[in-house]
Amino acid sequence: MGFYPEITGVSGVKAISVTLYAxxxxxxxxxxxxxxxxxSLSDSIARWIAADRIDGDLYRRVMRELIDHAYGEGDGESVVHALERGELAGPAFERDLAARLLTVDGVPPVAEGLLERMFAGFxxxxxxxxxxxxxxxxxxxxxxxxxxxxxxxxxxxxxxxxxxxxxxxxxxxxxxxxxxxxxxxxxxxxxxxxxxxxxxxxxxxxxxxxxxxxxxxxxxxxxxxxxxxxxxxxxxxxx
CATH class of the missing domain: 3.40.50.1000 (HAD superfamily/HAD-like)
Incomplete structure (x- = not known):
């Protein structure tokens, strides 16, 4: 069986944490x-933001909310849950995400092919x-x-x-x-x-x-x- 007890010690004034595996x-x-x-995804996203002239600050706020809900303690289901399970088709998610975003020109980005462009830098x-x-x-x-x-x-x-x-x-x-x-x-x-x-x-x-x-x-x-x-x-x- 695996266990991961955290042991915290002190060396001078610096605390260290060691994870043990048995x-x-x-x-x-x-x-x-x-x-x-x-x-990294962040590198691919940075290229997409530049190429599509996305408002980067708005994108980061929108995506942080979506990801925190999907991988954190958010209640209920989200579009990310549905997308990742295959319950929501990619084009539907692209339309949802594009409606939440703006380009630096103040208009929503083109929804069609949005995910492909986001991940093109991988x-x-x-x-x-x-x-x-x-x-x-x-x-x-x-x-x-x-x-x-x-x-x-x-x-x-x-x-x-x-x-x-x-x-x-x-x-x-x-x-x-x-x-x-x-x-x-x-x-x-x-x-x-x-x-x-x-x-x-x-x-x-x-x-x-x-x-x-x-x-x-x-x-x-x-x-x-x-x-x-x-x-x-x-x-x-x-x-």
Whole structure:
């Protein structure tokens, strides 16, 4: 069983926090796509804001409210919940979002193709793809676990990277709902205590830990790969 007690100590005047892991051998890696296997969402969004002349301050206020509700403690359902589960079609969400935004010229942006333009700046992070190839060569099972925003995924070569693929809009579940983690674990035939989950959203990491998985909060490839090496006791490539 996994547990994560927080031990706080004092060295001089500086408090440190150490997370301890006591668990069975890890033999599975579940991993997010956007912002983990790709360059950051913030970089892609910044390019879109510039290209479409979006009022960036308004966009950030609108999106913060939507995301805080979807991944925080907001009551009830939102358009993001529905979009990620595939209950709301992409074009409908684009119209909803475009109506909330303005360009710097004071008019709503073009709704059609809005999501495609937002995510157009995503680029593959080769170091993360090399890492996945390495862990599979060592017999570790891998599963892509991604919340989709009605977007297309570049799936070329996925057969050599993943034992299973779980896309929220295709299964009618979304992170951080526990049921999607259980579904993904079932696809690779492992228990939570046997797996590590990698994601760039803290709420999703906390949800994975709550069902016994180890969690790595992704910020950059080198740090994530180093943490995974430690958890799996493996040496992994860096591009």
């Amino acid at each position: 668990r069975t051998m890890l033999t599975g890696v579940l991993i997010d796509w956007g912002g983990v296997l790709t360059t 680029e593959r992070v080769e170091a993360m793809y090399d890492m996945l190839r390495d862990v599979r060569l060592h017999g570790v099972k891998t599963c892509l676990l991604s919340n989709s925003w009605s977007n297309e995924y570049p799936r070329d070569g996925w057969d050599e990277l993943f034992d299973a693929v779980v896309i929220s809009g295709e299964v009618g579940m979304r992170k951080p709902e526990p049921r999607i983690f259980h579904h993904a674990l079932g696809q690779i035939g492992l228990a939570g205590e046997e797996c590590v989950f990698i994601d760039d959203i803290e709420a999703n990491i906390l949800a994975a830990r709550a069902i016994g998985m180890a969690g790595i909060h992704h910020r950059d490839p080198d740090t994530t790969i180093a943490e995974l090496e430690s958890l799996l006791s493996l040496t992994l490539r860096r591009a």
